[in-house]
Structures are given as C-alpha cells and as structure tokens.
Amino acid sequence: MPVLFPGRRVGNRMSMPVRSNLPLMVNMAGMIPLIFAQTILSFPALVASYFLNSKVEWWANFNNGVYNFFSGTNAFYPILYFLMVVGFTFFYTDVLFTQQNYGDNLKKQGAQIPGVVRGGPTQKYLTKVQRRITFPGAFFLGFVAVLPYILKLFLPLSQSTLFVISAAGLLIVVGVVRDTFTIIETELKVHGYDESIIKG
Template structure:
C-alpha cells in the first residue's frame, strides 16, 4: 500500500527517537527562557518593551531573534548569538592569517576540532562584552536602570551574579544546540533553537497588531500580505542561481574514450544567507556597547560623546536604518567573497581537468568566476538590505509598535525559511538512508 513520508517518520524507531530528542530539548530551552536575570526592575523593563522609534524597532528585532527572552530579560537574553559572532570572526580571520588557512587545508578534521574549541573559548568574552553592553544600552533606551551594574563594593556581587547568569544561559543554549545536532536532527541544533524562538513569538506579534482597536484587523491583513510576499521573494532569491557552463573531459572506458561532458556550475545569488544581517547588527551595536562603558563618566564631554554614540548606534537615531542597510549590503559582498575564495573553484576544476569555455584553467578561471559571483551578488545584497530595513520603513509609514513589526523581521524570515528548507532536506536524506521510497511500499 502507499505510505506517506510523515507516517514512515513515526514508524521508523531511529528517526522517531531523533525527532523526540529534538522536540524535548527545544521544550527545555523554551522553559529556561522564562528564568529572569536576578535583580531585574520589572517597571523599567516594561518601559523598554514599549519604546518607540528606531530604538523600539531594534529592541523588537532582538526580542524576536531571542525568542522573547529580551522582553523578559531572562538568562537567555543573548541567545546563542555570541557563539555565532565568535564563529564568524574566526571564519573571517582564516584568509587574513595564512597559518589558520593552512591548518584547515592540511587536516580538515583536526582543523574543524580546533575551530570548534576556539569558537567556544571566544564565546565567553564575547558573551561578557555583549551582556554588559546589552544591559547598558537597554538602560539608556528605557530611561531607567533595568538592572544596575557596577564595580563598586555595593554592586559588585549583584553585577557578578547577573553577568555570570547571562553567560551561563548562553553556554547552556549552545550546549543544548550541540546535543540536538549530535542526538537529534543532525547539524541543525543552533538553527532550530533560533527557529523555535522566532516561531514562538509570531502569535504574540500578530496579537500586538490586533490590539489596535481602530485599525487592528486591516493592519493585520496588510502585514500578513506583506509577510507572504516577502517570504515568496526570499525563497525566490534564495533559490536564484547563475549556471556557468563547464566542460568536463571524457573518460577512458576500456579502449574507447567517451565524449566530453557539458555541465553547469551553479553560483548562488545569495550565498551569504542571514550572516550579513547578524554581522551588520553586531558591528552596528559594537560602538554603542563600547560607549555604554563611558555613560557614567564624570567628565562631561566624555559622557555627552558616549551618549551621542549610544543613541546613534543603539537605535535612537533616524540614521540607524540607513546605516543598517549599507552595512548589510557591504557585509553581503565581503562575506560572499570570503566564502567564494575558500571554495577555490579555479584549482578544483583544474584538478578535474574541467574548463569553462573560452577561459584559461586555474587562476583566470577563479578570477572570472569571482567577477560573475560579484555581479549576481549585487541584486541579492540590495534585496537583503531592503528586507532588513523593511520593519523600520513600515514602522514609520503605518505607525506600528515594535512588537507588531517583529512579525516581518528580515532576519527572522530568513532564518525560518532557511531552517525549514534545510530540515526538510535532512529528513528526506534520513528517510532515504532508512530505505524509504516514494513509490509503493508493500505493507
């Protein structure tokens, strides 16, 4: 009889076990997301969640990506993003430091272990820096201290407790993600944790729009239509390819030589995915994090300068969305160039004896493909930048609160679309490995 893939998922003991482990660990993460950081001022926190303007949109974006942990200021308020930032930094250092690149090429397996070890080590100082900066920035946005931190004798113990709890929360989330990748759905741990948080916030975002008594329903319809169109556009761009013709040499079969094979090398319009959004946001908030350390300076001009930098890069400036757009576009090109250089198509095609018609093998092939990749990256980068600032644009045009705008967050939609697609591909691969066939199965 004919059986569906989903029915086979449940009848296969191994796949069912992986799905249940994944679900259980995600539930555990969501339960831990409700544990607040010690010493939080609930009244000041409510003022933060009601902030308007660019700062409110920034808070809403961070709240969405963290799965609502920012609005509760839980121990998981930073999510697993310090780990992702550390991972990106090490990846970007590879082409800059030849020793790292050589280490990865000589022994990829050992190089991967080394990379994983130092990513975790670098995560700790990144999480500490992010925790201090996040607290100071949110204190500034809320207009009242959400959490008082300092290194005076009366604040030292409470500061250490708060920072250690936030760092521990981040490391706990990373550990759960690694458990999911190892015992649940392979290689999807951190992605599924972020995905679960985003999806859990969508009903609340829609409800925030419906609470507007005068225009709630038609605003909700407009936002859902925009959401559907944007998801369609994201899928369309993500699937976009430029097929470069490649000729592979014929193979000798016995005493005969087969004809050369004509194939295509697909180059992606958006190779970088959501990484430019995360990196642009991290780089934009970094000056605000540094400035937050000088907000309480006794020197007036230093305190005023720190306040100005914190306002501009913390989301309180109308220029924030323009800077965000430019940074996303630039980082899309930069990160794509780094990834493309690591692929080294020129040498790989040369080793296989393949050639692009009219292009010399080796270095000229790599330069030609890099030129093509940059050309097709331009529309992808501009699209990514536009979708990134779409919540800010709609916030100004429709005067929607930050909780509603998180419904159409670019980073959120890219993550959701990417994780769903990758998870389905992994499950499909698992089904094939377990002997599942789309044709008739004898029951």
C-alpha cells in the same frame, strides 16, 4: 555556469565530453553579513551606555550622542545598517569563493568552462560572475535588514516589536518554511505521489 568535462577512454573507445553545470549561489554569505553588521553597529552603543552617567559633562554628552546614534532610533541608523549589510555580503562572499578555489579544482579534474583558460583565469572569471550574481542578493539582504525600520514609518510599531520582527528572525522563519515544504515534497515523491499533484 556551464562546465565541460573531458571524455574518458573506455577500452579502445573514447567517450564524448560531458557537459555539466557549476551552481553559483545568489546569496552565498547567508545570514553572516546581518550578524556582522548588527554586532559592529551595536558595539559603540554598548560601550557608550557604561558612561552615560559620567560626572564629566562633555564626556557624558558625547556618550549620550553615540548611544542615541547607534541604538537604532536615529534616522541614519537604517541607512548605515543597509550599507554595512551590502558591504559585508560582498566581502564574505569573496572570502568564501576564494577558499573554494574553483579554478584549480576544475583544472585537476580536467574540466573547463567553454571559452575560458583553465586555472587562474577560470578563478578570475568565476569571481567576476559571482560578484555580478551577488549584487541583487546583497541588495535584497540589505532590504530585508531594514524592512522593520521601513514598516515603522507606516505602522505604529514599538522598539520591542521591531526587535521581534528583526531581519534575522524573518530569514530564519522563511528558511524553516522553505525547508519544511522541501521535506514534505520529498516525502510525497518517495510515497509515489505524482509531481503535478504536489505542485498543483
């Protein structure tokens, strides 16, 4: 997002306005939506598991149905999981973005987004842009969340294997690999290796 910082007076001269960029993240929420969705979906199954052997037949049947629905073996579970991850991604991104309060912070620095009034309107504009950017990120996170269940349709995977290749695990592995490559690239640059050699 382009941001224009006002020029500063140095002696008798006024410096030119400085153009900069405000970075907006595609997935500002990180792994938190996955954790929220997984926790909320697993809680009913956990509670129901304590009443599966109840002596009251209708109560035992009810809890058995709840347990089967929320234990991950039901066909509707991945759909519900996907929707909850997408929903929580938008919700948590809004919470984080509101806390940052970019509108007031930019106003205090005298900065302005070209064509947008400073203060409240800037915050509203940035929130609108952030939601648009979050849209593909939220759907990708939802896809990663249900990827183990999609793989189960095509591959003979057991429930324990699904647990091993969970969405959170995949994201952690990808994050660690990405950070490792970044560290290696930084070390190579520090030791004077040419950028074309590093990337190519």
